Amino acid sequence: MAKNIIKLTTPEFRVSFPSLFQPRAFGNSAPKYVVTMLIPKSTDISALQQAMQQCVTERWPDVNTRPKRLHNPIKDGDTDVMEDGTLRKEKYPEMAGHWVINASSKQRPGVVDHNVQPILDEAEVFAGCWGRATVTVFAYAPNKSNPQSKYGVGFGLQNFQKVPAKGRDDSPMTGRTKAEDDFEAIADDSAPAGAPGAAPAAGGFDSMFT
Template sequence: MTPMSATKVITGEVRLSYANVWEPASIQGSKPKYSVSLIIPKTDTATIQAIENAIDAAIEQGIAKFGGKKPNKAALKLPLRDGDTERDDEAYAGSFFLNANANENKPPQIVDAQVRPILDRAEVYSGCYARVSLNFYAFNTNGNKGIAVGLGNIQKTRDGEALGGGQASAESEFTAFGTTAQDDFLS
């Protein structure tokens, strides 16, 4: 087994939100990308510490992109954000979150808890739980400097309540058609 890069993190169990992991999509005219927001419980101190360490390593590796000197961390756009202060959404309460992306030619491999490929797109959705491989890297584009997160692979660990925009099942919206009350209406 090869040692992991200092900028690579495999999370503990996180919750997927805004999961766009099956088809690349363009956001505001950008190149199409795969993307997901990860909701990380603040109690998962091991994942949070691993992310902080990877951010620091990405800053070190990105010194050339930052003009040859290490910038003040506070001056950079950092990926790990506080769900309690930046989101008015119960799903983000007590959690940190970050957004990860992958180029359209690098789709994430998606597997189940036994590392078998998941082919049914309905199995992985906003609200399910997973472990995710991430790679942190420096960017300096048009005066914006910071650390971004590359989306690697996804291992679904369990189901969860679907988050916003989830489609209700037909069974929950309809009753059998052709009952007496409906027949009377049609006659």
């Protein structure tokens, strides 16, 4: 494995914005496979933080020449501010109370279930379910091919495993309500087949549509 890259398994997280079967493009960048990890703040993330620190010290061992400001890939879901100045949790309330981390890759990750069996149905991995991932942690800096890049640390997506919710909220984050919440039961008192219905009123539906 290349120098300055560390691989580890993340804590369990709630899945957000998954693109694990088809890559997704952001602006002018190349399409990537990506997942946003929502890790509850009650979870110990020290292993991720230590890996980030290790990357930085390996990439820039001399403290005096180390960049003063490094991009932090771990965002606070309660305080992170969007480009328009609003709190991210106001648009994405599910991020409140979580650490928010993006992981991406140009290569398609392996996707398995809790029994380590391949998941073939894309619908099984949805925003709101739970999982964990293997990621690489790497340091980066501006270069000739990307002179506008920041200095920082990133997470590369390797593989993903869907895990049981274990009583945690795993409702889809689509904003779409469930059918059973939209409707109530209706008694089956329909008229017998062939019974005439009410004639449409003059100037009603039939006169409006052809």
